Amino acid sequence: MSDQVLNQVLIAIIAIIVAPFIGGLLAGIDRKLTARLQGRYGPPILQPFYDFFKLLGKSKIATTRTQFIWLISYLVFMITCLVFLVLQQDLLLLVFLLGFAGISFVLAGFSTKSPYSHFGANRELMQILSYEPILLLFALAVYAQNGSFMISTIMENSTPLLASLWPVFIAVLVALTIKMRKSPFDIATSHHGHQELVKGIMTEISGPYYALVTLTEWYELVLVLGLIALFWSNPLWVGILIALAAFILELLIDNINARLTGGLMVRICWAAALVLCVLNILYIYFMRGVA
Numbered sequence: 001m002s003d004q005v006l007n008q009v010l011i012a013i014i015a016i017i018v019a020p021f022i023g024g025l026l027a028g029i030d031r032k033l034t035a036r037l038q039g040r041y042g043p044p045i046l047q048p049f050y051d052f053f054k055l056l057g058k059s060k061i062a063t064t065r066t067q068f069i070w071l072i073s074y075l076v077f078m079i080t081c082l083v084f085l086v087l088q089q090d091l092l093l094l095v096f097l098l099g100f101a102g103i104s105f106v107l108a109g110f111s112t113k114s115p116y117s118h119f120g121a122n123r124e125l126m127q128i129l130s131y132e133p134i135l136l137l138f139a140l141a142v143y144a145q146n147g148s149f150m151i152s153t154i155m156e157n158s159t160p161l162l163a164s165l166w167p168v169f170i171a172v173l174v175a176l177t178i179k180m181r182k183s184p185f186d187i188a189t190s191h192h193g194h195q196e197l198v199k200g201i202m203t204e205i206s207g208p209y210y211a212l213v214t215l216t217e218w219y220e221l222v223l224v225l226g227l228i229a230l231f232w233s234n235p236l237w238v239g240i241l242i243a244l245a246a247f248i249l250e251l252l253i254d255n256i257n258a259r260l261t262g263g264l265m266v267r268i269c270w271a272a273a274l275v276l277c278v279l280n281i282l283y284i285y286f287m288r289g290v291a
Contacts, residue, residue: 008087015086016079023218024048026225030251037255052214058207063112067204070108071212077101078219085226088152092139095132098223102128105213109201120200123187126262130185130269131175137277138175138227141168144284151230160232162242167280169231171273173246178265179224181217182254187262 028045035042044050078101084094102124109121139149145164146153154161162169178185187200205213228246229239260268 011086012083015082019082019222020215020218023221024052026221026247027218030247033248033251034255037251048214048218052211055211055214056208060208063114063204066111067108068209070104070111071205071209071216073104074101074108075212075216075219077104078216078223082219082223082226085151085223088150088155090149091142091151091154092136092149094151095135095139098135099128099132101216101220102132105201105216108205112204114204116203117201120203123262124201126266127178127185127187130266131178134171134175134269134273134277135227137274137281138168138172141165141277141281141284144281154230155233155236158234160234160238162231164284165231165280167276169228171276172228172231173249174269174273176224176228176246177250177253178269179220180250180254182250184253184257184260185265186254186259187265 025045027048028043031047032042032045077097081094081097081101084090084097106121106124106128109117109124112118142154142161142165143149145161146157202210202213225243225247228243229236232239232242
């Protein structure tokens with residue numbers, strides 16, 4: 001095995017180990033800042049880790065074996081997406097894998113007999129219908145700009161994507177709101193306890209299986225912030241700062257907006273975010289033709 005392959009394997013292993021710790025810390029910061037914005041003291045930043053290990057110690061109760069299989073698939077697809085990101089692989093394939101991860105989560109919701117879980121799964125499908133085209137057009141915009149879907153090409157380019165793809169950046173921020181399950185687009189899992197008596201797609205998921213979903217959400221949070229960082233990848237620390245700023249912005253948006261209906265979410269995403277992406281791509285090809 002060559003040194004390059006060994007280095008890639010090592011990087012992938014480190015990312016798989018470190019990402020949940022980063023995601024858990026960000027989740028703790030999320031809860032702390034949200035509490036302060038609401039005039040509360042809030043839990044300690046490490047509270048998500050306490051909750052995670054507490055869930056692992058609870059009884060294993062699953063309504064069906066199929067549910068567990070789909071939750072494992074959800075985790076595996078999300079980890080695969082993260083590995084693609086850190087190894088600077090194909091962005092388009094990463095977007096497709098992210099879609100498969102979302103579908104696995106939906107099928108986990110449909111694998112139970114609870115009507116609340118089915119309602120949540122249907123809402124999750126609407127969320128996928130909203131953000132997946134945005135991410136797909138993001139990959140196409142990267143190709144239009146760089147002539148390649150490879151993330152390594154983005155990293156090597158001295159000109160940041162944000163300079164020419166800022167409309168796409170705005171659209172991806174909309175997708176980030178959905179992926180982080182923040183208001184006004186928190187319609188599938190009811191992360192805010194005051195919104196519904198049941199937690200949608202999470203209604204029939206408990207104990208270690210709930211911990212599994214929590215772990216996957218931590219991976220997902222790191223992944224989507226990593227995609228935001230790609231808009232300014234050279235130097236990368238600037239992109240990381242932009243991603244953290246986007247994270248704080250999402251917390252502010254979450255606390256000043258009420259939750260919208262699923263249909264309105266789709267209309268906003270398609271009427272605003274998708275239009276921005278399409279216009280940005282057309283502008284790039286137009287300028288290239290003029291040049």
